[in-house]
Amino acid sequence: MTLALAEADYAATLGEVPVGCVLVKDGAVLARGHNLRESNQDPTAHAEMFAIRAAAAALGTFRLEGVTAYVTLEPCAMCAGALVLARVPRVVWGCRDPKGGAVATMFGIGTDRRLNHVFESHEGVLAEASAGRLRAFFEALRARGKK
């Protein structure tokens, strides 16, 4: 999760909402990603999506078996859905997203047993470090907006 926070920090230096994701398999980092929505003007450019696609390319299969995802923020519906489609067995995430969190806050994507795949969901890991980064980012954004 420390590496995922580093990805979030890098996103912030680009003016992006600081969210990062790292995928690990057999104790090694398989792929990483950070939010690039503004830079790419792409609504799908979330940290998890880059990491999932890179991991699938690295493994040569869309099934990310044995992979653990570390994400600094609760995944949204798109990203939680992508983690389900990729059959990721374990998702460790930081703070909740009250406005879009889709694993625990608003929906149960990844945990709802009607889905053809569910993952272990571990929330709250380095949550304060992640939430602090998001708070600082939005405070700076508001401060700049007032100038």
Next chain:
Amino acid sequence: MTLALAEADYAATLGEVPVGCVLVKDGAVLARGHNLRESNQDPTAHAEMFAIRAAAAALGTFRLEGVTAYVTLEPCAMCAGALVLARVPRVVWGCRDPKGGAVATMFGIGTDRRLNHVFESHEGVLAEASAGRLRAFFEALRARGKK
């Protein structure tokens, strides 16, 4: 929707589950996509995702205002979430997906008013044509599996 069905038909010729998507703005086709999960071994390679990214690139913004999405199958959580993130105002779709549909069947992604964006959802358009293609595809797959 006829164009979206043509995209689904093209996917089937590639051995892909036949799902297609077309995005329209001001009466003109802005982008189209079809399922490519097997060909690309990419869990995120759904029809809607290609169309959304192409449309954002064409418009130069992640906000797909004034766009109508036509999809042959009820979007999954990932794709419905991406349509929300892209602020697509209107989604017209064909048949329901009992195993993964996330707009109406399992979740209300795109219609749940707790989200920061909702879209108009119009279901059932050329639904039998879409469902028929899916049935034929899976029947052929099973028949091949038995040989």
